[in-house]
Amino acid sequence: MAVYEISVEGEFHASHSLPLPASGREEPHEHLWKVTATFRSDRLSGQMDVVIDFVAARAAIEKIAGQLDGCDLNSMAAFAHGKPSAERVAEYLAERLLEVMSEADKLYRVSVTEAAGCSAAYYPGKP
Numbered sequence: 001m002a003v004y005e006i007s008v009e010g011e012f013h014a015s016h017s018l019p020l021p022a023s024g025r026e027e028p029h030e031h032l033w034k035v036t037a038t039f040r041s042d043r044l045s046g047q048m049d050v051v052i053d054f055v056a057a058r059a060a061i062e063k064i065a066g067q068l069d070g071c072d073l074n075s076m077a078a079f080a081h082g083k084p085s086a087e088r089v090a091e092y093l094a095e096r097l098l099e100v101m102s103e104a105d106k107l108y109r110v111s112v113t114e115a116a117g118c119s120a121a122y123y124p125g126k127p
Contacts, residue, residue, distance in 0.1 A: 003041070004041050004042070006054065006057070007038045009035060010034075010035045010037075010061035012065040014033055017029070018084070033089065033112050034113040035065060037057060037094075038107075038111075051106060056102075060097055060100050060101050063100065064097065065093075073089065086112050086113075086119065089114075090112045090120050093110045094107065
C-alpha cells in the first residue's frame with residue numbers, strides 16, 4: 001500500500017535528571033530537545049491535497065514545546081515518577097499532539113533528540 005508522509009520539527013530547552021542504574025541520580029542538566037512529528041496517510045486531503053497542513057502541525061508542536069521551554073521536566077506532574085527519559089518525553093509530546101490536533105489520527109511517530117546522535121521515538125497506538 002502506498003503511503004504519504006510528512007514531518008515537522010520544533011525544539012525547546014529543558015532540564016532533567018534520571019536515576020542511575022547503580023544508585024543515585026544524574027546531576028540535573030539541560031538539553032536543547034529537538035522534536036520531529038511524523039504524519040502518515042494513504043490519501044491526500046483538503047483543498048491543498050496534503051497529508052496534513054504543515055502550518056497547523058508546526059503550530060501545534062510549537063505550542064506544546066513552548067509550554068516545556070525552560071522547564072525542569074522532573075518537576076512536571078507528567079513525570080512525577082522521576083523518569084523523564086527521552087522515550088518518555090517523546091511519549092508525552094505525542095499524547096499532547098493527539099489531544100490538540102484535529103487530524104491526530106494521522107500522527108505516526110514523535111521523536112526527540114536530546115543530544116547529537118541520541119534520539120528516541122514513540123509510535124502512538126502502534127505495536
